[in-house]
Amino acid sequence: MLTFSRRGGVHPAYHKELASGLPIEPCPLPKRLEIPLSQHLGVPAAPLVSRGDEVSPGDVIAEAPKLISAHVHTPAAGKVRSVVQKPLPGGRMCDYVQIDVDEERTAAHEWSAREVDLAQVDPQWLARTSREAGIVGMGGATFPTDVKLSPPPTAKLDVFILNGAECEPYLTCDHRMMVEHAREILQGIELVHAAFGFSRVIVGIEENKPEALEAFRREAKSFAGMPLEIAALETRYPQGAEKVLIESTTKRVVPAGKLPFEVGVVAANVQTMYALQQAAYLGKPLGERVVTVSGAGIATPKNLRVPVGTPIAELAEHCGGFSEQTTKIVMGGPMTGIALPSLDYSITKGAGGLLFLTQHDYPDESPCIKCGSCVDVCPMRLMPLKLAAFAKAGKFEEAKATNLADCFECGCCAWACPANIKIVSWIKYAKNYIRVKGI
Amino acid sequence: MSNTEGFVLQAAPHAHGRASVPRIMHAVNISLLPVIVISVLYYGLHVLGLYAIGIATCLATEALVKVARGRSWRSILDGSAVVTALLFVMVLPPSISPLLVVIGSAAAIFFGKEVFGGIGHNVFNPALVGRAFIAAAYPVQITTWTAAREVFGFLPPPRTLSVVEAATGATPLAAARFEGTTEPLIRLFFGQTAGSIGATSVLFILIGGLALTAMGIVRWRMVVSFLGTVFVGTGIFWLIDPGTYANPVFHLLAGGVMFAAFYMITDMVTTPYTNTGTVIFGAGAGLLTVIIRLFGGFPEGVMYAILLMNAATPIINRMNNRVFGAEAAS
Ligand code: SF4
Numbered sequence: 001m002l003t004f005s006r007r008g009g010v011h012p013a014y015h016k017e018l019a020s021g022l023p024i025e026p027c028p029l030p031k032r033l034e035i036p037l038s039q040h041l042g043v044p045a046a047p048l049v050s051r052g053d054e055v056s057p058g059d060v061i062a063e064a065p066k067l068i069s070a071h072v073h074t075p076a077a078g079k080v081r082s083v084v085q086k087p088l089p090g091g092r093m094c095d096y097v098q099i100d101v102d103e104e105r106t107a108a109h110e111w112s113a114r115e116v117d118l119a120q121v122d123p124q125w126l127a128r129t130s131r132e133a134g135i136v137g138m139g140g141a142t143f144p145t146d147v148k149l150s151p152p153p154t155a156k157l158d159v160f161i162l163n164g165a166e167c168e169p170y171l172t173c174d175h176r177m178m179v180e181h182a183r184e185i186l187q188g189i190e191l192v193h194a195a196f197g198f199s200r201v202i203v204g205i206e207e208n209k210p211e212a213l214e215a216f217r218r219e220a221k222s223f224a225g226m227p228l229e230i231a232a233l234e235t236r237y238p239q240g241a242e243k244v245l246i247e248s249t250t251k252r253v254v255p256a257g258k259l260p261f262e263v264g265v266v267a268a269n270v271q272t273m274y275a276l277q278q279a280a281y282l283g284k285p286l287g288e289r290v291v292t293v294s295g296a297g298i299a300t301p302k303n304l305r306v307p308v309g310t311p312i313a314e315l316a317e318h319c320g321g322f323s324e325q326t327t328k329i330v331m332g333g334p335m336t337g338i339a340l341p342s343l344d345y346s347i348t349k350g351a352g353g354l355l356f357l358t359q360h361d362y363p364d365e366s367p368c369i370k371c372g373s374c375v376d377v378c379p380m381r382l383m384p385l386k387l388a389a390f391a392k393a394g395k396f397e398e399a400k401a402t403n404l405a406d407c408f409e410c411g412c413c414a415w416a417c418p419a420n421i422k423i424v425s426w427i428k429y430a431k432n433y434i435r436v437k438g439i
Numbered sequence: 440m441s442n443t444e445g446f447v448l449q450a451a452p453h454a455h456g457r458a459s460v461p462r463i464m465h466a467v468n469i470s471l472l473p474v475i476v477i478s479v480l481y482y483g484l485h486v487l488g489l490y491a492i493g494i495a496t497c498l499a500t501e502a503l504v505k506v507a508r509g510r511s512w513r514s515i516l517d518g519s520a521v522v523t524a525l526l527f528v529m530v531l532p533p534s535i536s537p538l539l540v541v542i543g544s545a546a547a548i549f550f551g552k553e554v555f556g557g558i559g560h561n562v563f564n565p566a567l568v569g570r571a572f573i574a575a576a577y578p579v580q581i582t583t584w585t586a587a588r589e590v591f592g593f594l595p596p597p598r599t600l601s602v603v604e605a606a607t608g609a610t611p612l613a614a615a616r617f618e619g620t621t622e623p624l625i626r627l628f629f630g631q632t633a634g635s636i637g638a639t640s641v642l643f644i645l646i647g648g649l650a651l652t653a654m655g656i657v658r659w660r661m662v663v664s665f666l667g668t669v670f671v672g673t674g675i676f677w678l679i680d681p682g683t684y685a686n687p688v689f690h691l692l693a694g695g696v697m698f699a700a701f702y703m704i705t706d707m708v709t710t711p712y713t714n715t716g717t718v719i720f721g722a723g724a725g726l727l728t729v730i731i732r733l734f735g736g737f738p739e740g741v742m743y744a745i746l747l748m749n750a751a752t753p754i755i756n757r758m759n760n761r762v763f764g765a766e767a768a769s
């Protein structure tokens with residue numbers, strides 16, 4: 001079955017072949033972890049540890065103070081060195097807990113397998129399990145999963161979608177997870193299904209990942225209790241954007257400015273469902289994730305299972321170092337990721353990629369030639385050229401009235417613009433201005 | 440491992456497609472090669488000189504304006520001035536004097552483009568501004584036509600010329616309008632007839648035009664709505680009174696309609712950018728063309744139709760697309 005399609009979207013150079021065939025390897029434990037306490041959307045977690053505290057794998061080191069937040073756990077045993085302030089990718093300051101890792105104690109730790117009685121699983125149990133394990137959306141949005149799985153009582157959820165699109169170029173971490181851990185991911189989905197009783201459970205995978213589709217088709221046989229559909233989606237960026245994915249797989253359109261539960265859908269990322277499975281069946285909180293290290297600038301691209309809080313310099317070193325030609329380091333994918341000024345950052349729950357790019361020419365903006373490409377490719381059917389022009393001219397009211405808020409910053413418009421206009425940067429600028437000045 | 444400083448901090452996206460303004464302009468220029476070749480075969484080598492003069496004048500005018508404004512002249516290399524020059528020369532009569540090419544090219548760039556602030560800011564199609572300028576200042580020169588050489592010998596002979604026609608070399612459109620004679624359609628299709636330098640050789644326009652359409656540079660919706668409107672509009676009158684009005688196929692093939700469809704109404708800067716907008720523009724330009732051709736004072740109306748629609752474009756562009764999910768939200 002080939003599902004799609006609606007207008008909008010682009011076909012960037014995917015570069016997935018650099019890492020798509022490489023099995024996931026563990027990234028060696030660093031000597032010191034630097035774990036940021038804001039790895040999720042919402043309020044930063046509040047530190048529970050201080051200098052000198054001994055911690056064991058899975059300990060909560062920072063607690064979510066409010067509903068929209070997430071606990072932070074330590075993936076390794078060790079001793080807290082200090083809590084320091086450092087910038088997150090993007091520049092916002094944040095508390096980091098530094099832990100001097102105790103390798104022996106970490107290696108000795110074992111997670112204890114546990115039984116889950118599916119009949120006992122209800123939405124409350126799900127939300128509690130997710131919250132205790134600090135699970136957030138691992139596709140990049142990092143929205144706390146317990147909140148996502150607690151829709152208002154009026155919402156009737158009848159469709160679940162596994163977001164296995166992984167439409168960002170270079171990234172192959174979800175692909176490898178689906179190939180190697182389809183069973184565990186399906187067990188995670190099974191828990192959500194047990195709580196909500198969906199009438200459709202859709203696994204959405206872009207058709208450029210046939211091994212992943214195959215793995216799910218194979219494993220699906222062991223999950224006869226679920227109304228599973230394995231859907232091959234057209235390879236097109238941003239197929240994995242939630243609203244796009246929902247329309248591609250169910251033909252339902254999420255109203256502008258609203259959340260998926262309004263149309264009865266809950267969608268979750270591959271690694272999020274894996275994390276839920278690990279939390280439920282092993283009592284293992286979210287303390288590691290798979291990251292694709294790739295790009296022309298890195299010696300040996302890899303898919304690494306990385307403890308959260310690992311400094312990215314460790315990943316670079318483990319992948320053979322980066323070349324002199326590297327001009328840009330990006331956390332995330334090339335379409336939406338954040339460029340880093342240095343290697344002084346850590347892997348977080350939402351970081352699917354670490355890219356070393358060697359692009360050399362960064363052409364200046366030239367005047368908009370009104371070609372309409374940005375309009376054609378916008379998955380939200382916005383008028384990106386107008387948003388950019390309003391932002392440039394300081395006409396923020398007009399930008400707002402032209403549906404600025406509906407832009408989810410996928411980057412298609414700027415990717416397609418022949419005049420190299422930094423449309424997304426202008427849009428972000430307008431959004432920030434409006435937020436700060438309260439227009 | 441190299442140093443950890445000096446990394447580019449530009450915001451996402453960190454990837455870019457292959458589209459660029461020079462790429463688009465060069466593609467348009469290259470796509471015009473078939474028309475350039477056939478125009479030389481039809482009207483002689485001096486046409487090549489006219490192209491060269493036009494290009495040189497356009498580039499020089501743009502460079503002068505840039506320098507006078509304290510900007511770099513290098514932006515003239517983006518290919519857009521060459522597009523303007525080629526399109527401008529192609530809509531002139533073959534017997535035009537080189538001096539008028541210089542004047543018109545300079546006017547096209549200066550009044551058509553640079554007074555608005557350069558590429559991207561102009562309201563009117565620069566080549567047509569140049570053409571309109573010459574038409575207003577030198578009305579006789581611009582309506583004196585020469586017949587094309589018989590390059591394709593297998594084509595049927597042209598219609599018999601009246602005495603008046605033989606003297607002024609009227610175009611097939613003028614003949615149809617004022618004399619009631621129509622040129623064989625197949626001759627029009629090859630452009631082997633009296634007409635402007637490049638704008639009448641339908642077959643050769645189609646080669647480049649369809650290539651541009653396949654590349655997405657020409658928006659097919661605009662082409663279809665424009666040609667469709669001309670066809671239907673002229674068709675209605677032909678059905679009512681075939682004795683007075685030429686048939687719709689003739690109207691598609693004669694004059695500048697095909698050239699306009701692929702090379703004039705598709706100028707991105709001066710035409711709408713939404714799908715709905717392009718359809719409105721095409722239909723509007725088609726309708727105006729029909730009205731001017733059938734009822735106006737000139738046999739050909741494409742140029743004024745497009746200039747009028749250029750003026751309407753900012754209004755059409757005020758429309759916004761409906762946001763994804765807007766229907767569901769209301
Ligand atoms: S305007 Fe926003 S949503 Fe639309 S293409 Fe650009 S970044 Fe994507």
Ligand code: SF4
Nearest residue numbers: 368369371372374417
């Ligand atoms: S893609 Fe760029 S040049 Fe084209 S209309 Fe949009 S902003 Fe203007």
